[in-house]
Amino acid sequence: MPNYPEVTLDAMIHSMEEVITPAVERGDDPVAVDHARILLAQLRFQLARAAHWRQRARLELTAYTEMAVAVSDHVSPTVASNLAEIVARGRVILADPRSDAEQLERHTGNIRRALSAVVRIASTEYPAVAHTIVSHSRPVVEMQRSFYAPMGWDADALSVRPFEEFSESP
Amino acid sequence: MSTVIKAVDAIDFLDGESLHVSQLRDRPSEEFIEFVRDAFPTEREYDSMLTRKLRRRSSTGRHVQYDLGEMSGFLSVFLQHHQGGDFSISDERWLLGGASKIQFGFTLHRADGTPTRMVIRMEPRESLNATSRNREFELLTAMRGVVPVPDTYWVDADGEWFPEPALIYAFAEGVSRPTDSAFRVSGAGQNFGPTLRARLAEQFMEHLALIHTYDWSSAKLPSFTIPRAASTDSALWQLNRARRVWEEDKGEDLPYLDVAARWLEDNLPVLDNPSVVHGDYRAGNFLFNENTQQITAWLDWERGYIGDRHRDLAWTLTRSFGHLAEDQKTFLVSGLVPLPDFLPWYESLTGLAVDHDALRFYRVFDAYQLVVSNLASSYRVAKNGRSHQDALLMWTHGVSSSIASDLLTILDEEIL
Numbered sequence: 001m002p003n004y005p006e007v008t009l010d011a012m013i014h015s016m017e018e019v020i021t022p023a024v025e026r027g028d029d030p031v032a033v034d035h036a037r038i039l040l041a042q043l044r045f046q047l048a049r050a051a052h053w054r055q056r057a058r059l060e061l062t063a064y065t066e067m068a069v070a071v072s073d074h075v076s077p078t079v080a081s082n083l084a085e086i087v088a089r090g091r092v093i094l095a096d097p098r099s100d101a102e103q104l105e106r107h108t109g110n111i112r113r114a115l116s117a118v119v120r121i122a123s124t125e126y127p128a129v130a131h132t133i134v135s136h137s138r139p140v141v142e143m144q145r146s147f148y149a150p151m152g153w154d155a156d157a158l159s160v161r162p163f164e165e166f167s168e169s170p
Numbered sequence: 171m172s173t174v175i176k177a178v179d180a181i182d183f184l185d186g187e188s189l190h191v192s193q194l195r196d197r198p199s200e201e202f203i204e205f206v207r208d209a210f211p212t213e214r215e216y217d218s219m220l221t222r223k224l225r226r227r228s229s230t231g232r233h234v235q236y237d238l239g240e241m242s243g244f245l246s247v248f249l250q251h252h253q254g255g256d257f258s259i260s261d262e263r264w265l266l267g268g269a270s271k272i273q274f275g276f277t278l279h280r281a282d283g284t285p286t287r288m289v290i291r292m293e294p295r296e297s298l299n300a301t302s303r304n305r306e307f308e309l310l311t312a313m314r315g316v317v318p319v320p321d322t323y324w325v326d327a328d329g330e331w332f333p334e335p336a337l338i339y340a341f342a343e344g345v346s347r348p349t350d351s352a353f354r355v356s357g358a359g360q361n362f363g364p365t366l367r368a369r370l371a372e373q374f375m376e377h378l379a380l381i382h383t384y385d386w387s388s389a390k391l392p393s394f395t396i397p398r399a400a401s402t403d404s405a406l407w408q409l410n411r412a413r414r415v416w417e418e419d420k421g422e423d424l425p426y427l428d429v430a431a432r433w434l435e436d437n438l439p440v441l442d443n444p445s446v447v448h449g450d451y452r453a454g455n456f457l458f459n460e461n462t463q464q465i466t467a468w469l470d471w472e473r474g475y476i477g478d479r480h481r482d483l484a485w486t487l488t489r490s491f492g493h494l495a496e497d498q499k500t501f502l503v504s505g506l507v508p509l510p511d512f513l514p515w516y517e518s519l520t521g522l523a524v525d526h527d528a529l530r531f532y533r534v535f536d537a538y539q540l541v542v543s544n545l546a547s548s549y550r551v552a553k554n555g556r557s558h559q560d561a562l563l564m565w566t567h568g569v570s571s572s573i574a575s576d577l578l579t580i581l582d583e584e585i586l
Contacts, residue, residue, distance in 0.1 A: 028263070029263075029264060030264065030265065030266050031264045031265075031266060031558075034266055034562075035561060035562075038561050038562050038565050039561055041565065042561065042564070042565055045568070067425070109422055109423070112422060112423040112424065112425060113423045115423070115425040116423035116424065116425045116427075116428045118425075119425050119428040119429055119432065120428055120432075126432070127585075130429045130432070130433075130585050131585055133425045133426055133429050134426060134429055134578060134581050134582060134585050135582075137425070137426040137574075137578055138578055138582075141426075141571055141574045141575050141578055142575065144570075144571035144574070145571045145572055145575055147571070148568040148569075148570075148571050148572075151565070151568035151569075153359070153490060153568050153569040153572050154490075154572045155359060155489040155490050155491075155492055155493055155494075155501075155572065156489065156494070156572075158498070
């Protein structure tokens with residue numbers, strides 16, 4: 001099966017490298033040169049990650065589902081019940097092989113929204129909730145560092161694991 | 171639990187529907203604007219700028235790219251009114267101006283024949299940072315003779331003469347990075363090489379000390395609200411501004427960022443000595459002469475304020491602004507100063523002690539506001555096509571996870 005999106009991105013990069021960027025660099029507009037370089041860099045990043053967006057979305061939803069389960073241990077029965085509902089929905093989406101990146105990301109957004117609300121309204125249970133949120137955020141942030149590593153922003157690139165090493169925890 | 175947290179929680183559940191809230195942020199209602207103003211009180215001028223940003227989001231469309239001729243036309247009319255007499259302009263061109271502002275260079279020829287190279291620094295429809303041209307103009311003017319800054323000429327604070335608010339200052343000679351170095355967006359993580367690094371590092375530290383020890387009390391800074399010493403005003407105003415921006419611009423929720431906000435609210439440091447704070451003190455925001463290796467100008471004062479100097483120290487220490495030295499072990503602050511040297515060097519130059527509690531607060535705060543800027547504001551501005559640098563804004567989006575990692579490291583120590 002031909003991979004049309006990736007071939008298209010590769011063709012766009014080739015055009016930017018061979019035609020557009022050299023032509024812009026011969027001109028006298030530094031802003032246009034800057035834009036051309038950013039577009040080229042972004043296209044290269046998109047191509048490098050084109051095959052991984054769905055996997056990234058699955059990893060995020062898995063991580064936030066686990067975070068919500070852990071937070072449930074520290075909140076009132078009512079809030080725990082609401083979280084249980086949203087966790088169950090997340091597991092259904094994860095188990096469905098037809099779930100696409102958009103569905104996965106949308107439900108991750110729902111869980112994050114619920115957890116943010118818990119952080120904001122928590123009172124006596126707040127220390128345990130904060131502890132759980134921070135400790136469970138680390139794996140997902142490290143995964144995101146890895147995903148965005150090709151952009152070259154990370155000041156400690158040697159500590160970033162290859163994205164391929166991330167797999168969904170059971 | 172604070173009333174602010176309760177209030178924000180309430181608005182987040184308007185209709186229980188995130189799409190509704192997202193649309194509200196794209197087209198803010200007066201009710202929403204009044205809510206965020208009330209929930210997050212901050213400095214008067216910042217309140218004005220943020221309110222203006224939200225109102226214009228509803229009333230103006232996508233960014234318009236003006237051509238050189240149109241900009242020259244706006245400039246000519248402006249100069250006829252403000253300069254008067256015979257004059258001409260030449261050498262009009264666009265300049266690189268970072269992620270947030272539009273920069274237009276030109277040469278002004280007055281009747282006496284003296285050519286002066288100048289720069290217009292103008293906002294796009296919506297900027298990454300909703301900052302004040304009045305404040306930037308006042309601070310640049312105040313710092314003249316303290317550290318190298320361009321001469322200031324005029325400010326059009328309300329966009330009366332130009333399409334958007336703008337200021338005009340002198341063109342500063344120099345480069346922001348070695349001409350033979352690799353391209354780095356915004357100068358973050360710039361590698362100057364060992365020889366140049368040593369020369370620039372000395373000036374970098376001296377200038378920071380001069381800014382923080384400058385006696386601003388007689389300077390004309392009417393657009394600045396001065397925090398009370400021995401109070402938490404300075405930290406609270408900054409925190410409220412950043413939290414307000416998050417609420418105005420976010421496209422998603424981040425639970426760990428809400429934990430950070432609560433930690434910050436609970437750990438506001440008391441201000442010992444109000445100082446001028448540059449607000450974006452790092453490589454990329456100064457120009458230098460490659461032959462003399464002298465810093466020729468400090469730019470980008472738009473985030474500046476009178477407040478806690480630890481805010482600058484923490485910002486400069488941000489990992490994304492530095493890199494490892496050639497030994498692959500020593501971290502270079504802003505690509506210039508070895509980390510172990512940075513704070514002792516600062517203390518010896520200023521005679522001011524570093525309060526490590528205040529520094530820790532501002533390290534969390536700076537990471538918080540960088541995530542806000544790169545995840546929320548970048549997204550919202552680009553989503554609505556509001557700036558000349560939307561492609562760059564979506565590129566800077568990628569730095570957020572690295573900054574978030576730093577934020578979690580500090581929160582780990584504080585909370586776990």
